Structure formats: structure tokens, C-alpha cells
Amino acid sequence: MPLNEGDPVVIWIDPKRAYISKLERGKRLDTDKGAIFYDNLIGLEYGSSLTLQTGAKAYLLKPTIQDLYSKGLKRPSQVLYPKDIGYILTTLSLNQVKTVIEAGTGSGFLTISLALSLSENAKIYTYDVREDMQKVAKFNANVLGVQDKIVFKLKDIREGIDEKEADAIFLDMPDPWNAIPKLYEPLKPSSTIIVFVPTVNQIEKTYFAMKNSGIIDIHVEELILREYQVKENAVRPRNIGIMHTGFIIRGRKSI
């Protein structure tokens, strides 16, 4: 299928030169490998490439969760990484999920990831008290073309949510223990609540807030991603990498 104006695209030259954006007539992307005129991209297909002035090739790719970390989206706040988002996805039977609640919105990377994963008629309700953050997330969702699956709520989730039945709840906020008791009621029985926290100090409070609310099967976990570099006869883990993003605390509601 040929690409149209408005389609999301990753322009991939090499791992350090990957740009995510929406196809718009008249727009251009300048890189040190050459300029790319979006008018020339319309009508091409995902997977095709064009040769730049310097001889470098630029490939057009269809965005996935992995591409959210390319250049082009806004990132004013700490974001969840694919390793963490993927693990969150395994706690859901994705194709049956219709209503997901999330707070805070942040840059919208988890919001968008869920929108890319959930089936057509699912909706993500994302709460944040900061309007500026939600603007960022809206911008990002719009680049990916998933804005229709997201409902932005400018509201403090610690005061509860408007939705009556949630298939899953995700919290990435400084004091999740202040929100959990209010969220127990609307979470559907057997459904998952997941909390993401960066410090060890937040683990215990979150764990007991879940447990005391009636959440069962609680796990506290952390994922470390290790990247390898491959050269002929020289395969090795990369020397420097991300050692820590946060801890994932997950459990399920019992009646």
C-alpha cells in the first residue's frame, strides 16, 4: 500500500539517524547525510529506500513501539522503555482488552504503545494534572496517528476516575499508594494493575497499598536489557548501557 499524506513513518538511515514523523507535503528533513523531501516519499511503500546526496540510503519503515525512541517525538519527562512496555503487555490478554486507564500521561509513550497494540475498539483513558504534558502526548499521538484511541483527562487520578469498568490500570506517578485505594473499585475482577517506580523506596509502599486493597498475585520485578555488538569474529555486550529504568509492580484484583 502506497504511503499517503498523514501516514506515520520512520526514516531510518542508521541506528543513530532514525526519525519518526508524519508525512506532510512540503516538509523536509535535514540530516548530515543529506536532505529528505517528504513530497518524494508520498506514494512509496513501507520498506522502500531512497538514496541521499551523500550516497547514504534512507529507509521508510512502519513505526513500532521500538521506534518511539527515535528522534522526532517530544520527551520532556522520563519515559518507559520498550523492555518495560513489552513486559506490561504480557500481563494482559491484549485482544480482549477494551478499556485501559493510565496515569500520568507523561510523554505518552505507554499510551501510544497501548494504542498500537490494542484492537480497534479499545480506548486508553490517560490522566494527568499537567496540561503541558498532555499537549506533548497529544503531539506524539498525532504523529503516530493513534489519537482516536486515546481519551485525555486533565484530572488528578488520586481523586478517582470517571470510568466504571477498567480492563487494566497503569500508574507511573510519584505516589501511587495514594491512588490505588480509589482505583480498586473500577478495576474489573481478575484484571491487572501495574505500577512503575524508579526508586527502591517506592516499592514497599506500593506493594502494601496493593495488598491492603485486595490485590493478589503481586510481583515486583525489574528488567535489564543488554545490547550486543556484532563484528566478524568479535561479538560482545556493549560496554555502556542503560542499567536501570524502574521497578514494575503488578497484581490482579480478586473479588
Place this chain on the structure above:
Amino acid sequence: MPLNEGDPVVIWIDPKRAYISKLERGKRLDTDKGAIFYDNLIGLEYGSSLTLQTGAKAYLLKPTIQDLYSKGLKRPSQVLYPKDIGYILTTLSLNQVKTVIEAGTGSGFLTISLALSLSENAKIYTYDVREDMQKVAKFNANVLGVQDKIVFKLKDIREGIDEKEADAIFLDMPDPWNAIPKLYEPLKPSSTIIVFVPTVNQIEKTYFAMKNSGIIDIHVEELILREYQVKENAVRPRNIGIMHTGFIIRGRKSI
């Protein structure tokens, strides 16, 4: 919604006593915490619990990818773990994926995970040369009730596949480099190929088989999951854990 005969269910007593199965009249599950008669479960809802003879509570939960590792499914071969499956899911725009190719079938844990994640009209085509393995995977898929989304192919994927257009290809086999060249053609442009290998020796061959076939944006990665135990005023990583499952090698097709 009340549970019916045939519904998949996780009977969860505690982390070491979690059993996944299909609700069948007349069946019973014996545990050291008491017996559970399936006839009593029909009509209950996911999330509800019953009290066993010993006073222990058994909760009925709706299965997710995380539950595949409970007791009740068959595991004759090494399986992918949720951490790896979740990461695989981040390389796809799940809601747009229709056709997925996989080899080998193994115990069917990745097959089932994809079936739980992909939208209604998607299909997973899973190749294996061992009929006994596919029997195991069929049994497991049937427990989860996802058999209709899976097409089992008793065939050596190194000889190519029957499907003309694949949205994604996953290989978990000893010599993926012998299959990759044949699979390049049916993989849709911009779509993902992922290989999972347990040894470091397999990394380089797989990487260059991908690269030489025209795959771009290749990454070699590994995920380490760390579990934490939480007691009051005593939070710590668990002493013993799984240090290694395998390496994930992923890339995308360029035209």
C-alpha cells in the same frame, strides 16, 4: 460474565500453587491445600474465590501470557519466558498484524502468546518437523481456547513457507541461518524478523544471515529479569533466579 464449560481459567492459590486449565464438568484438581471440583466453578466470575478445606482461598483468574508458566500446560521443550515474549511484542504494531509465521512450534508458548495478543482476524502459522511437539502445542492452545487462531504446519521451514505475505516471522530453532534466506521473500517490506537463540555461538551466524539477506536495523539483545521479595522493612532482590534464557536478534526487511 459467568464462566462456562470450556473457558480457560487459572486457579490461583499462591505463587507456587497456580494451575491453568479448561473448565470441564466432572473434573477435579487435587492440591495439598484441598480439592477443587470444577462443577462448582461454572457460573462463577473471573476474580472470584472459593475457600478450600484447609481454609486456603483459591482464586479464579483469566489467563494472560504470564500464566503460561503456571502448572497445567505441557513443557517438553525449553520455552520462551514472558520477558522475551513481551519484548517480541514491542517489535510489532500488534493491532495491524494479520499473518505471523513461527518455527519451531515447541510447546506453543509463543504461539499462544501471539494468539492472546493479536486481533480477532489474525492467524499464526506455526512450523515444526516434530509431530509430537505440535501435539503438545495443540493441547496447550486448546486449554487456552485459542486453537482457531493457529494453523499448525508439519513442515521444515528451511524449505520455505506456503504463505505469500507475512507481517512478522519468529524463529526459535537450532540453525536459523539455514531458514532466513528462504524467508526473506515472503516477509512484507518493513516487517520484523526475530530470532531467539540460547548460545553465543549462534549470534554471529544469525546476524550475518540476516544482514546478507537484506535485513536492516538489526539488534542483538538479551533481557535479564530480576525478581524482588517484599517483606516489611526488608525489600531485596531474590537470591536465586533465572540468569539466562536466550538472545533476541531482530531486524526489519527493506525492499
Place this chain on the structure above:
Amino acid sequence: MPLNEGDPVVIWIDPKRAYISKLERGKRLDTDKGAIFYDNLIGLEYGSSLTLQTGAKAYLLKPTIQDLYSKGLKRPSQVLYPKDIGYILTTLSLNQVKTVIEAGTGSGFLTISLALSLSENAKIYTYDVREDMQKVAKFNANVLGVQDKIVFKLKDIREGIDEKEADAIFLDMPDPWNAIPKLYEPLKPSSTIIVFVPTVNQIEKTYFAMKNSGIIDIHVEELILREYQVKENAVRPRNIGIMHTGFIIRGRKSI
């Protein structure tokens, strides 16, 4: 040099059959690979081997810190592992260290490791309130033949120490913050204090107890050891391993 009665020796058959003990006339070691009569070992050299009834070979090795984890020593309490002990050694200029303070004694593994590492005229003063523990540690030190370098003190280190000048202080106890203020004075300027704690909850209290006492250059670290198994054309990290022992908090005294 031929082995004499009283010499410490590791009898190594394979990684799972390694026994550390003191050579004693008349003693025998029974293993499923055959019996070993110590009388036959006296006069042999470190590195030599004998063939057992089953054909298996038993090697005589000179003990190192790594061997403390062989069978033969007593381990009633959690012990420090070589990875942690080694890191502790890097914080000292070992050959100049004369007086080391340690609490608690525990099984004496760190005590013995220091005795194996420090030069002839150095002494380790090890404090513990439990006499049973110190008996265990004495037994272990005696097996290794290092008892002369160790002074056992049955005393609560939280009440201070008798020694006036310490080149290093190591604490492996539940509440190190209750001992640190008392230990600052006898620690020689520029010398190291190291604390080992298993839980995340203990990190912050220890850190600030050090900082508030005048300790500088404080680091909180943790070491993860990954073992690899090697077969021809199949090298891989071991699947199961030790994910956590404890956190190391180290700093130096300023005047």
C-alpha cells in the same frame, strides 16, 4: 613441598565434589566416586592427583578464597561470596594493612579471606555477640590454618572497639548505623569502612550514618556474577544462578 599433617587442602574431583579440609592422619573422606584415605595424601604435593576406585581422579589443591565455598566448612549463616570479598580487597592497599576490624564474625569467611590475603604481621579482630558463631568461625579458620592471624572478640561492636587504630573496618550486621558513629574515631584517616547489607531498606540509613560521621567518597554498589557453561560450539550463560547477595557501601575517613 610435600604436604604435612595439618596442612589445609582442597580435594577436588569435579565442581560438585570439592571438599576442603585439614590433613589428619587416620581420617577418611567418603564420596560416591570412592573413598580417600588421608594417610595416602601426606607426602604428596599440591596439584597432584590420585585415582579413586571408580576411576575418577581426585586432585589436591591449595585453598584460595574461591575454595571457601567447597564442602567441608561450616555455614550456619549467610556468607559473603568471592565476588563481594574480591571487591572489598580492592578498597585496601593490602600489603600495608596491619589491623582490620570486622563484625559480625558469622561463618568467618571474610575473616579467613582477609587472613589469606594480608601479609604475615597483620591481624584481623573479629567481633560478634554470638559465641556459637565464633565457634563456627574458629573451626573454619583452623581448617585453613589461619587461626593465628585472627583475634576473636565476643563483644557487641555497637559499644565500640578496643583497638586504637584500624586500617580498615568491615561491617556485616543488621543495624550498621548503630555502630558507625562509634567506629569513626579508631578508623585511621584515609582508611576504608565497608558495610555489606542484604536489603534495599538498609542502604539509605547506612549511607547517611557514614556521611554524618565524616566519611567521604561513599559508594553504594552491587556485583552480579554470571557463570558461563562451555561445550563445543555451545557457549552460554548458565540458566540459573545467584541473582543477589547484598549491597556494598564503602567510604573513607577524612580528618
Place this chain on the structure above:
Amino acid sequence: MPLNEGDPVVIWIDPKRAYISKLERGKRLDTDKGAIFYDNLIGLEYGSSLTLQTGAKAYLLKPTIQDLYSKGLKRPSQVLYPKDIGYILTTLSLNQVKTVIEAGTGSGFLTISLALSLSENAKIYTYDVREDMQKVAKFNANVLGVQDKIVFKLKDIREGIDEKEADAIFLDMPDPWNAIPKLYEPLKPSSTIIVFVPTVNQIEKTYFAMKNSGIIDIHVEELILREYQVKENAVRPRNIGIMHTGFIIRGRKSI
């Protein structure tokens, strides 16, 4: 004991401003926190501090292995890190080691670490084919004042060594398997040989070169160091860190 001209010292302002050097009259160190005149340091003690023009304090510390990574030493090549050096130390009964062989010399960090650890009458014989490297190592050893314990040999270790009896051998070179067979003879029975390699490709060749030479109790291991940052009520692993330095392969000689 007051510091004299020629003494090694670490001038520590904060973790990013730590400088290792030899006290020399007339020398000065310029930092963005203020200048330090070495003439003022002579006569002070380790652990004491001076206040700089900006009000920052500079502490004088006695160098340990941990300090080799401060500024002030030369590092033209990859170096072993304290975590790896410490682990190497646990494979020796340090206080009994007299003769250690090492190749390549590199920046001399392992050489110096051994010199700081081994007792007075021990010697380290360090082999390298590159004279420029040995110059760097000599410079570094001189800063630490340990040059008398080191014998520099400008020679290819693959052709064998001059020493008849080695208590330990360490190899950090591209093709250790070409040196191992020649080094088996001079290694004392029961003594340790350790090889450090950065790539996974080197593991298998090294392992089998050891095994085929008669080395027993071979282990392949890797250490990952995780640093934590501590703020009040906010303890967490650092986000970015060193994910990989190399693999340690160790074994012992049997007769």
C-alpha cells in the same frame, strides 16, 4: 605519618574531581574548584583536607586499587576494572604468592594492583611486545611508587617465559590460546591461570586451550557492577553504567 616528597596521593574533591599523583615540590594542580600547590601538601597526613579558593575542600587520600581510575594515570589501552581485579585476587592466597607472570602489560593497572596487594618480597613479571605500552605502565607504576616490585619484560609471551616457577599467570591479550601451552610448564602445580577476554568468540578457544593443557577446575565468569545513587528517600540504581568489560576464565594446574 606526614607525607613526604615522592609519596603517592589521591587529591579528592568529589567523585568527578579525583586526581592521583606523586608529591613533587613545585608542582601544582589546577582544577575548576581552585589550584592546589603540592608544596603545601608535604607534611600533611593522609585523610587531611585543605580548603580551596572556591571554598571546596580537597582531601588527601592514600591510593588503593579503586583510585587507579581517577585522573592522573595514563590509559592508552582498555583497562581491567576493580570488580575484575578484585575477583582475580580471590583466586590467589595472596600472602603466599611470590612470583606472578602477566601479559600484556597494557596500562599496567593489573600490574600495579598486584603490587599494591602482594607482600613485600613478591615480584610481578609483566610481558608486552609494545615498548610504548611498557613506558605508560612504568610511568603509572612510578606514580604509585610500586616500580620496585615490577619487572618489565619486552618480549612476546607466546614464545614462553624466562621464569621457572610462577605462583600465578594472568593473560589479557588477543590470542591467549597461543600462549597457554607454553605457560603450563612454568606454572606451579595447583596454581592459578587467569585469562581476561572481551568477546564471546574468545571464550571457547581459551577454555579448550586450558583444558587440553591439563588445567582443571576451569570457570568462565563475568561480573556486572551496579552503582546506586542515594538521595533522601530516593535510592535507585544509576541509569547509565558499564554493562561489560570482559569475561574471566580461570583454572588451576594439575600435575
